[in-house]
Amino acid sequence: MNTDTQKRLTVRESQVLRLIASGCTYSQTAEHLGISLHTVTTHIKNLYRKLEVHCAAGAVMRAVQLQILGGQA
DSSP: OOTTHHHHSOHHHHHHHHHHHTTOOHHHHHHHHTOOHHHHHHHHHHHHHHHTOSSHHHHHHHHHHTTSSTTOO
């Protein structure tokens, strides 16, 4: 895994990750950010690829390991 993963996450991807980590559903995330559900799923797919995981729990765990969430999960 690249050590610069945090730098490669876009601002929006980071926002989506934080909302998912806080327990929001994809629909709630879309509503909170004022974007479509399709856009949320695109951000999620990009997050999974960049974090090298296959599920939301894995993404949150990897983000905590990489200190991307700063203990806010």
